[in-house]
Amino acid sequence: MTKKIAVLAGDGIGPEIVDEAIKVLEALAKDGLDIELAYGLIGGAAYDETGTPLPDETIEISKSADAILLGAVGGYKWESLDISVRPEKGLLGIRSQLNLFANLRPAILYPQLADASTLKSEVVAGLDLMIVRELTGGIYFGQPRGIRTLENGEKEGFNTLVYRESEIQRIGKVAFDIAQKRQGRLCSVDKANVLESTELWRETMTDMAENYSDVELSHMYVDNAAMQLVRAPKQFDVMVTTNMFGDILSDCASMLTGSIGMLPSASLDESGKGMYEPIHGSAPDIAGQNIANPLATILSASMMLRYTLDEPAMADRIEAAVSKVLDQGLRTADIYSEGMTKVGTSEMGDAVVAAL
Numbered sequence: 001m002t003k004k005i006a007v008l009a010g011d012g013i014g015p016e017i018v019d020e021a022i023k024v025l026e027a028l029a030k031d032g033l034d035i036e037l038a039y040g041l042i043g044g045a046a047y048d049e050t051g052t053p054l055p056d057e058t059i060e061i062s063k064s065a066d067a068i069l070l071g072a073v074g075g076y077k078w079e080s081l082d083i084s085v086r087p088e089k090g091l092l093g094i095r096s097q098l099n100l101f102a103n104l105r106p107a108i109l110y111p112q113l114a115d116a117s118t119l120k121s122e123v124v125a126g127l128d129l130m131i132v133r134e135l136t137g138g139i140y141f142g143q144p145r146g147i148r149t150l151e152n153g154e155k156e157g158f159n160t161l162v163y164r165e166s167e168i169q170r171i172g173k174v175a176f177d178i179a180q181k182r183q184g185r186l187c188s189v190d191k192a193n194v195l196e197s198t199e200l201w202r203e204t205m206t207d208m209a210e211n212y213s214d215v216e217l218s219h220m221y222v223d224n225a226a227m228q229l230v231r232a233p234k235q236f237d238v239m240v241t242t243n244m245f246g247d248i249l250s251d252c253a254s255m256l257t258g259s260i261g262m263l264p265s266a267s268l269d270e271s272g273k274g275m276y277e278p279i280h281g282s283a284p285d286i287a288g289q290n291i292a293n294p295l296a297t298i299l300s301a302s303m304m305l306r307y308t309l310d311e312p313a314m315a316d317r318i319e320a321a322v323s324k325v326l327d328q329g330l331r332t333a334d335i336y337s338e339g340m341t342k343v344g345t346s347e348m349g350d351a352v353v354a355a356l
């Protein structure tokens with residue numbers, strides 16, 4: 001059956017990098033990948049054309065699609081706009097409209113790029129870790145919240161960290177399922193020694209493990225997890241954690257790789273439908289110059305094939321092709337080092353297509 005992909009290129013380097021991912025998908029279409037693309041506006045580009053960063057048409061296209069491929073939004077041009085119509089509102093809006101509660105952030109360091117990390121190359125070379133972050137619950141959304149004035153006139157800020165069992169179970173299911181597709185090791189990160197909400201988190205994950213005999217579940221306190229991520233990150237296969245812990249740990253993990261232009265991400269809903277995007281922003285400083293690295297977006301397309309479109313062999317082909325172009329010594333400016341061949345955005349996309 002034809003799978004429909006909504007393509008939202010956005011702003012800055014968004015259109016350039018998305019074009020390269022489309023090239024790759026179209027090359028696979030010639031080999032039998034059955035897809036149909038529908039294009040929509042988002043972010044500053046949508047504001048300029050329609051007066052809103054998230055037009056209704058974009059929401060409709062995205063809701064009716066099986067998966068969404070997003071570039072990035074934002075840029076200098078729109079920074080002085082009222083916050084309600086800033087490009088970033090478009091992104092937050094589409095995430096909540098689609099109820100994307102599971103954020104998947106792989107941190108992969110291709111051995112060819114081990115020198116790009118600030119850590120010693122033997123610590124990170126070959127790193128392949130997946131962080132599964134709960135995205136729509138926890139302390140970022142819990143009620144009550146606010147800043148109040150106490151009787152003595154002092155101000156007090158407060159937030160609520162709350163997780164229902166069903167919320168933990170649905171993110172747990174995503175993480176266990178992914179661990180099954182990888183090396184079968186899942187580390188659940190919490191602070192169960194001091195926070196009751198994560199004591200329930202730990203209990204729930206432990207209960208769920210009974211139904212996943214092929215997954216080895218371990219638990220780690222978040223402070224130790226932060227330390228282990230920079231000490232010996234290759235010990236992890238899949239990590240699952242709360243919204244706030246995941247926010248911090250996933251940024252830490254992405255920097256282990258040293259190259260923001262290489263990392264894809266996915267946000268999934270309960271049915272497995274997802275929005276796929278590079279972790280970086282719209283990079284307005286280099287937009288329109290054909291120098292942005294398109295590999296994070298190409299790898300986002302690969303994640304889309306693996307996790308939503310159920311085409312793991314096609315995903316494998318993209319990942320192997322990316323590895324091959326790196327072996328050939330091709331580098332965009334952000335990952336360039338001496339002795340390599342510097343290429344532009346479109347040349348990199350062409351090279352991946354050729355390597356497929």
Ligand code: NAD
Pocket residue numbers: 013017071072073074075076088091260261277279280281282283284285286291292293294296334
């Ligand atoms: P950024 O990720 O856009 O850029 C940070 C630095 O990394 C820049 O020097 C940029 O040139 C470089 N960079 C990023 N992607 C690259 C790539 N593919 N190839 C080569 N170099 C790359 O972050 P920023 O500068 O903080 O933000 C710029 C704009 O992007 C802002 O408007 C911000 O709001 C927006 N933003 C959007 C998203 C998103 O759409 N998901 C995420 C983060 C930031």
